[in-house]
Amino acid sequence: MAKSPYYLTTPIYYVNDRPHIGHAYTTLACDVLARFKRLDGHEVHFLTGTDEHGQKVEKSAQAAGKDPQTFTDEVSQNFRNLAEDMNYSNDDFIRTTEERHLKAAQAIWKAIQANGHIYLDSYAGWYSVRDEAFYAEGELTKGEDGQKLAPTGAEVEWVEEPSYFFDLSKWQEPLLKFYDENPDFIGPDTRRNEVVSFVAGGLKDLSISRTSFKWGIPVPDDTDHIMYVWLDALTNYLTAVGYPDEDNPDYSKFWPADLHMVGKDIVRFHAVYWPAFLMAAGLPLPKRVYAHGWLLNKGEKMSKSLGNVVLPEDLVSQYGLDPVRYYLLREVPFGNDGYISHETMVSRINSDLANDIGNLAQRSLSMIAKNCDGVIPTPGAFTDDDNALLSSAHAVLDDVRSQFDQQAFHRGLETLWKVVGDANRYVDAQAPWALRKTDPDRMATVLYVLAETIRHLGILIQPIMPDAAARMLDQLEIAPDARSFSHLGPDHALVAGTELPKPAPVFPRYVDEEAAD
């Protein structure tokens, strides 16, 4: 019965950003997986949070006339609100400014250092004061007077500062060996290829401390230095399960993580630096890093300058939360970039939700309400047709599970909707409205089979659309403790005679304002 614990994480989001649809998308995918795993009998630890250190935050706080801690307290709240608005079921929300994280980050530093993988040197490069960034020699251009310029046109100067380095170059072979032995470590394949070729191209040691600003985690025993933000940030995944206390029950239970979900922009940090840091610290490596693609607004990348950034709260208020959750994971093949638009949103809501599954439930339950005195009818012997539909409902979990395990959410939903299609075809073929007059017993059996199919669908869509699923299951009088995947199948089938509430549509159609006029 007890299945393996399952630990999954979102990236921690940089507080300087306002939460947008991209953040919502990443966490949504994790939420669906977390809910799925819980219903499937796993003990789940689902982590999200905020990354609150770095020079930009320091500056933003200054500009706002606040001390950095007060500033981050405020802006990190935006991300907690997002979790609330989107009905995320995260078990923890970590902030890198928390005490527990300071301890963990310093501990991993010490572990890496104790193993001889950190050395003090100096970091030198072309620095643009205006851009606050270093540039590689190859990126520079020459101005009219021969002055070296950044790609942005800003002047650069040669800057050297003392820095601790991580001996990343030594980890090239171990990493390649690890990728080779763990072909599922990075998904999808195209990202894996990129990472492998990046590492195979050679690795340089990594500067992992800064002295140019203060808002960060001090390097142990040398507080002039602040830890490199990525070493700081990545360690949050350990912090949340109790590290450095390796006797912490959460640590032994949940580490190594089963899945780090990330956007494709931060694959390298998770698939190269992070495993290297962990190997250097002598810690076990996560099992999988999955990088999803971008949501494109009608084909254009969302950006502040284009002014086409989609905010999750706007989508939710226009279309409703559960439809948005469904849409985002069904419309775009997870792992690819994909378009979102009003037109495709409406099409999904009306075709898939209102017409297919919503109407299936409504037509079935209405017939039960009208023709069976509003109670679950007593079925007779099942025919081959009945068994065909029921077994498709019973069997679908296995397929969906393997698709979700590969983060192929769009495929999992497609698979579920095959059952919806089977059920609608079954209704037409059986024509219970005709049986009402010719063979009421047979009608009762047909309606029972439909109700039982809807029970399965209701249970299975809970991870995607928790509220809508609950309303569906309520209409079948399924007890709250009878809604896990262990209740799928014939052993927990509906009990004839159970009184049902009056049916009400669960998925309303979306009608455009203008079209409605």
Next chain:
RNA sequence: GGGCCCGUAGUUCAGCUGGUUAGAACGGACCGCUCAUAACGGUUAUGUCGCAGGUUCGAAUCCUGCCGGGCCUACCA
């Protein structure tokens, strides 16, 4: 420049360890049903499978070149 991925019906995609008449969904057209949120079901249409060569008895599926699109090519997160 180097590397990786992609280019298949109006649209989004599947198929791609080579093998019958190239598939699905949505959209379109037509038909059926009337239980239901005017929802459901059935039938049907359009594809030089980017282009040109090659390997093979046989290629959307393998190889080469070309065209087009995207991504990666390290220390801002």
